[in-house]
Amino acid sequence: xRVFRTIDQLLRGRHTGPQxxxxxxxADTLLLAIAILGVAYGAFMGLYAALRGGSxxxxxxxxxxxxxxxxFLLTLVVTFPSLYVFSALARSRLTFxxxxxxxxxxxxxxxxLLASFGPVTGFFTLSTESYPFVVILNVAFFAISGLIGLSxxxxxxxxxxxxxxxxxxxxxxxxxxxxTEAPRNPPEAKARAGGAxxxxxxxxxxxxxxxxxxxxxxxxxxxxxxxxPFQLFRExxxxxxxxxxxxxxxxxx
Amino acid sequence: xxxxxxxxxxLRGQGRFGDPSGPMPWRPLVAVGLAGGLFYxxxxxxxxxxxxxxxxxxxxxxxxxxxxxxxxxxxxxxxxAALGLGPDFPLVMRAILMAQGTVAVVLAGLAPITAFFYFGxxxxxxxxxxxxxxxxxxxxxxxxxxxxxxxxxxAANPRHRIGRAAWLTLYLFVGxxxxxxxxxxxxxxxxSTRFxxxxxxxxxxxxxxxxxxxxxxxR
Numbered sequence: 001x002r003v004f005r006t007i008d009q010l011l012r013g014r015h016t017g018p019q020x021x022x023x024x025x026x027a028d029t030l031l032l033a034i035a036i037l038g039v040a041y042g043a044f045m046g047l048y049a050a051l052r053g054g055s056x057x058x059x060x061x062x063x064x065x066x067x068x069x070x071x072f073l074l075t076l077v078v079t080f081p082s083l084y085v086f087s088a089l090a091r092s093r094l095t096f097x098x099x100x101x102x103x104x105x106x107x108x109x110x111x112x113l114l115a116s117f118g119p120v121t122g123f124f125t126l127s128t129e130s131y132p133f134v135v136i137l138n139v140a141f142f143a144i145s146g147l148i149g150l151s152x153x154x155x156x157x158x159x160x161x162x163x164x165x166x167x168x169x170x171x172x173x174x175x176x177x178x179x180t181e182a183p184r185n186p187p188e189a190k191a192r193a194g195g196a197x198x199x200x201x202x203x204x205x206x207x208x209x210x211x212x213x214x215x216x217x218x219x220x221x222x223x224x225x226x227x228x229p230f231q232l233f234r235e236x237x238x239x240x241x242x243x244x245x246x247x248x249x250x251x252x253x
Numbered sequence: 254x255x256x257x258x259x260x261x262x263x264l265r266g267q268g269r270f271g272d273p274s275g276p277m278p279w280r281p282l283v284a285v286g287l288a289g290g291l292f293y294x295x296x297x298x299x300x301x302x303x304x305x306x307x308x309x310x311x312x313x314x315x316x317x318x319x320x321x322x323x324x325x326x327x328x329x330x331x332x333x334a335a336l337g338l339g340p341d342f343p344l345v346m347r348a349i350l351m352a353q354g355t356v357a358v359v360l361a362g363l364a365p366i367t368a369f370f371y372f373g374x375x376x377x378x379x380x381x382x383x384x385x386x387x388x389x390x391x392x393x394x395x396x397x398x399x400x401x402x403x404x405x406x407x408a409a410n411p412r413h414r415i416g417r418a419a420w421l422t423l424y425l426f427v428g429x430x431x432x433x434x435x436x437x438x439x440x441x442x443x444x445s446t447r448f449x450x451x452x453x454x455x456x457x458x459x460x461x462x463x464x465x466x467x468x469x470x471x472r
Contacts, residue, residue, distance in 0.1 A: 008334065008339075011331060011334035011335050011339065012334050012337065012339040012340075013337045109335060112331055112335075113328075113331050113332070113335060115327075115331075116327040116328040116330065116331035116332070117328055118327070119323070119324045119325075119326075119327055119328075120324055120325065120328065120423065120426075120427055122324075123320075123324045123427060123430070123431075124430060124456070127430060127434050127454060127455070127456060128455070128456040128459065129455065129456070129459075130456055130459040133456055133458065133459050148332075148335055152335065251459065251462050252462050252463070252465065252466040
């Protein structure tokens, strides 16, 4: 139950106030939350193949349930080092572990939103035969929840950078100026820190979005076309963006 | 308190429906929603004067609203929490339920108009169109109550505008598909009476996309 309380608190922004300076939730709790929410949405995704009795429908269901959390965790593995490097370059106070927790927090928010779309996906899965429609619906839900996860990350990063510039330095840090002068001009410092956070965020968002989309492409199929034999992974060809355009085109035919 | 006085309070947003700090008036809202939906459904389904179709349509209207609401509820909660509006969630729920109650009351109030037009027309397409119009008017009336409920929320935190827009978008998206699945609501007298149409189990958006493609390419 603690996991669900953590998810709720994260969603409500309890851990992202400027005074927090990072997310004070254990990384393993966040990982568990991501896994639970991902498996839940994966179940709704896999329902399409499971109900239509394609070859190895049950296998596709299990694969979808495993792939959704995997998609996010693998994207995290690939993109985490770059966020850490950039935020360190921008002189954030975030340590390696705090950056990880921040990213896991953003991902938890992303997954919570995605999971909340689960019943809608399930509803359309029950009533839709069109495979391209279900694929596009899922892409849309991933995109919307991804955008909200990113806005959570932006809020958190701005909070962290602002906290850095207005809070007194920690005891172990060598002060570059007398303590009394550090917060001399907080609004200006805030604006500067906010600017740095924005730069870090912009750069990293591009990396995260491109890697995430391509990761989804590599791990496909998520929904599983019932007219094709079950494959854990499809052959490597094309890319995410071309595939979405093709799905849109086939929807109109 | 008489039922009529409750309905009037709901429409005017006064009494226990006007005091956001009071407890949520669950029972009258559910009762009004069910009664209004059942009544309008029964009138809507009486086009072909087949009692069975009237009964089916009566059941379908509350079912349509219930299915759409339950499907979208987890997202409503999550979006509000993510927007930092979590503490206001009971007030948001209250505004939404009151809006749905209003839609049901307005539908019931417009039912005589539907019945009146049924007398004068023999065209099934026109009967469907009238119902579409009545639903549109009722939905707009629901927006009046929703706006009333949201006014103080938006004043306190403008992000409620986003929450409201997100809810309406998803609710409409799901509601259209739910209505498509539950059809026929009016019931073509030329066809046999059924709860579901055998060919209805499809996707409204795919149908529209296919139709558009045919029109655009003249196939």
